[in-house]
Amino acid sequence: MANKKKRxxxxxxxxxxxxxxxxxxxxxxxxxxxxxxxxxxxxNRSLAKRPRLTxxxxxxxxxxxxxEDYLMDQFIGRNLLxxxxxxxxxxxxxxxxxxxxxxxxxxxxxxxxxxDQEVLKKNVKAIKEFxxxxxxxPTSMILVPDAACILEDELPSLATVANQRTMIKxxxxxxxxxxxxxxxxxxxxxxxxxxxxxxxxHHWTTLGAYYVFQESGSALGVQSKEESTFSPYxxxxxxxxxxxxxxxxxxxxxxxxxxxxxxxxDLDVVVNYVQEQKKTTSLYDSxxxxxxDKYAVFLGGNYSLLDIKTTVNAKRKLLMFKDSYANCxxxxxxxxxxxxxxxxxxYYTGDVSELVGTYNITDCVFLYNANTFFAxxxxxxxxxxx
Amino acid sequence: xxFSSVSFLFMFxxxxxxxxxxxxxRFKNLVLLICSLFFYAWGEPVYVVLMILSIVFxxxxxxxxxYNADDPVxxxxxxxxxxxxxxxxLGFFKYYGFLIGSxxxxxxxxxxxxxxxxxxxxxxxxxxxxxxxxxxxxxxxRPQRDxxxxxxxxxxxxxLIAGPIVRYADIEAQLKQRNxxxxxxxxxxxxxxxxxxxxxxxxxxxxGIFDQISGMGFGSFSMLTAWxxxxxxxxxxxFDFSGYSDMAIGLGKMFGFxxxxxxxxxxxxxxxxxxxxxWHISLSTWFREYVYIPLGGNRKGTKRTVINLLIVWALTGxxxxxxxxxxxxxxxxxxxxxxxxxxxxxxxxxxxxxxxHAYTLILVLIGWVFFFSPDxxxxxxxxxxxxxxxxxxxxxxxxxxxxxxxxxxxLVSITASTSFGYYVLDxxxxxxxxxxxxxxxxxxxxxxMFIVSIAFLVTENFNPFLYFRF
Numbered sequence: 082m083a084n085k086k087k088r089x090x091x092x093x094x095x096x097x098x099x100x101x102x103x104x105x106x107x108x109x110x111x112x113x114x115x116x117x118x119x120x121x122x123x124x125n126r127s128l129a130k131r132p133r134l135t136x137x138x139x140x141x142x143x144x145x146x147x148x149e150d151y152l153m154d155q156f157i158g159r160n161l162l163x164x165x166x167x168x169x170x171x172x173x174x175x176x177x178x179x180x181x182x183x184x185x186x187x188x189x190x191x192x193x194x195x196x197d198q199e200v201l202k203k204n205v206k207a208i209k210e211f212x213x214x215x216x217x218x219p220t221s222m223i224l225v226p227d228a229a230c231i232l233e234d235e236l237p238s239l240a241t242v243a244n245q246r247t248m249i250k251x252x253x254x255x256x257x258x259x260x261x262x263x264x265x266x267x268x269x270x271x272x273x274x275x276x277x278x279x280x281x282x283h284h285w286t287t288l289g290a291y292y293v294f295q296e297s298g299s300a301l302g303v304q305s306k307e308e309s310t311f312s313p314y315x316x317x318x319x320x321x322x323x324x325x326x327x328x329x330x331x332x333x334x335x336x337x338x339x340x341x342x343x344x345x346x347d348l349d350v351v352v353n354y355v356q357e358q359k360k361t362t363s364l365y366d367s368x369x370x371x372x373x374d375k376y377a378v379f380l381g382g383n384y385s386l387l388d389i390k391t392t393v394n395a396k397r398k399l400l401m402f403k404d405s406y407a408n409c410x411x412x413x414x415x416x417x418x419x420x421x422x423x424x425x426x427x428y429y430t431g432d433v434s435e436l437v438g439t440y441n442i443t444d445c446v447f448l449y450n451a452n453t454f455f456a457x458x459x460x461x462x463x464x465x466x467x
Numbered sequence: 468x469x470f471s472s473v474s475f476l477f478m479f480x481x482x483x484x485x486x487x488x489x490x491x492x493r494f495k496n497l498v499l500l501i502c503s504l505f506f507y508a509w510g511e512p513v514y515v516v517l518m519i520l521s522i523v524f525x526x527x528x529x530x531x532x533x534y535n536a537d538d539p540v541x542x543x544x545x546x547x548x549x550x551x552x553x554x555x556x557l558g559f560f561k562y563y564g565f566l567i568g569s570x571x572x573x574x575x576x577x578x579x580x581x582x583x584x585x586x587x588x589x590x591x592x593x594x595x596x597x598x599x600x601x602x603x604x605x606x607x608x609r610p611q612r613d614x615x616x617x618x619x620x621x622x623x624x625x626x627l628i629a630g631p632i633v634r635y636a637d638i639e640a641q642l643k644q645r646n647x648x649x650x651x652x653x654x655x656x657x658x659x660x661x662x663x664x665x666x667x668x669x670x671x672x673x674x675g676i677f678d679q680i681s682g683m684g685f686g687s688f689s690m691l692t693a694w695x696x697x698x699x700x701x702x703x704x705x706f707d708f709s710g711y712s713d714m715a716i717g718l719g720k721m722f723g724f725x726x727x728x729x730x731x732x733x734x735x736x737x738x739x740x741x742x743x744x745x746w747h748i749s750l751s752t753w754f755r756e757y758v759y760i761p762l763g764g765n766r767k768g769t770k771r772t773v774i775n776l777l778i779v780w781a782l783t784g785x786x787x788x789x790x791x792x793x794x795x796x797x798x799x800x801x802x803x804x805x806x807x808x809x810x811x812x813x814x815x816x817x818x819x820x821x822x823x824h825a826y827t828l829i830l831v832l833i834g835w836v837f838f839f840s841p842d843x844x845x846x847x848x849x850x851x852x853x854x855x856x857x858x859x860x861x862x863x864x865x866x867x868x869x870x871x872x873x874x875x876x877x878l879v880s881i882t883a884s885t886s887f888g889y890y891v892l893d894x895x896x897x898x899x900x901x902x903x904x905x906x907x908x909x910x911x912x913x914x915x916m917f918i919v920s921i922a923f924l925v926t927e928n929f930n931p932f933l934y935f936r937f
Contacts, residue, residue: 092906093653094650094651096910097656098652101914104917104918105484109478112477139512142510145509149472149473152477153473162918162925162926165918238868239871240864241864
């Protein structure tokens, strides 16, 4: 009897050999045969490609590290496996994936970035000095809080994030009188029950931008007219944003992207993508609506330097330092400025003081999302020309 | 190369297995050697030369000592030379920077030095090689004449970078003659998959939580969070380390080797003495065999025993890394073991079981704080928070969030830390009366574990190697 039992037990182990080896073989050959993909639509990022083999990369071991990244990124069935992992994590009670919280009612929120104090100090100092040295040019600052700050109540139960309000307040205090401050936090607080942030993306909605624009009227010296002068309409209803890609949560959620156009007046623009040497006559790039990254419909995404000329009968010329939050905000400004020069310090490497002279700038604004601002290490470099 | 990497699982392993089973028996060791050297060179493209030199050196020493076995003076000179050179190599790569740094800190000098990168696994393979030459000297084993077999013993990839420390005496016969059967191979697969799941599903996930907590500044987390962090680390290191050992044992079985058990549910220990009989068994065995007993063990009176124990534990601590924290950690255990041996051991034995477990676990958790801290100052501050000094309150939302959103992970961790976890897994398989049902279920359970592990491995970027300081 004991013997018989033992024999059965042995069989189980032997039985596992074939399926396991088949599994190894299928994945190995599958990985080899699968053509290399450049870009993952689902994850919204470029995938690692096969590294080049050189003597030095071999010697330092970087080749091996890159090769592992390549195998991971190009793994056969990667999207299915990713889906499996997110499902298991969700079942296990997990409410955070890759730095993204899945809040109540499926609101996705990026964790609040904690700044490196040294870098932050340098950035703030550079902004202050820039504003003070160009005293003839009124400068304002719009620092837009993140969803995790405004929609704190929507965070998963018990989840806590760093206090972004205090961080933003301390930037305001540091800048003091050198800039006119636009209090985006309280505006968005007032409207937090409306859809001011996307559910699946880290950006604010055009509605959120519109409320902050109204508030910024006095700081920017523009007469913000009644809401009726801009009319919203949806350009897509199938937007699934980057937070979804990053976390794997809510990948079936479809959202609407609205654009607001000034009513009545006929306003023409010419957008000059300076470095790319490309010109268009629209603030919107509708071809992006067919891609995954639909938020890029605003100005086609992020570029180092844009020069937007309008047909408005005005003399003022605005210089803007910004991140992607500004892309849906800029259309609100076009009726008030003859020209808007838009610098994205993450990509721009030229001389800023030269820009001020060349374009005869009369006004300046810094528009940043708090998370990008607190993680940024380019602003001080671009402003001081270092 | 790590076992828990795509390059290993779906490139190196299938190719190595294929080659190994395709070639005739007399070439199998050669295949194993070449693949092992490739495996090591993949992670250490330069230091592989050092390992080869170490192999050749110890091979020659073994022959020399064996040849002069009848001449005690010559043999003794040989073994001292071999041990000193091995320790010098280890010392140079592992402790040089620490030593000079400490001298600079203590004395008013400033000796310039360059911190060398530690060759992966050097502590493991040096200890293996030393076990061989010492055993040759003691005439426990005969010197290995075949350089290739000796090289296979030292460099064998399953146990090369994270143990277990296999003694030559335990494996001598298997180097020449190995039994490979489908059952052993299948058993190896089961070990391997269990180990992989332990590493990828439990250790990496729970390690992510520890990483988050240890990255918070002091004063910003509560007492409970500190405990959650410490418990998370305890699970991380256990599942990581024992997972690696299981994978090593499993791979060994696939290639026909039997390695000894390295972990025996250490967190179910009833005393610290018991804990160290269950944790990293191959290391404690090594130190007992080659340090403690040669020093006289417990045969030379109480005073000498205490000194011997403290020496062994100071060395055990330093083996884990060149840092004061590890020395402290080793002496901490040395101290407790001395106390248990001579003072409180009997009293602990008479405690109810639950208290014995609580006593052991609390001391082990305190020990891990020294183990994971970058310096002693951090360790004491962290311990302070665990016991309410400098903590942000008793408990806060954050700690509850960690526990609540990872309830299944902690439940699985606790279960799998005890023999009950294995029992559940085994029951899942053996519940079925008929053989076919069992085979099917076993197959599904293990392949599911494998696929889920791959899913986590491929999509999760957090996959640390904890033994880079060993």
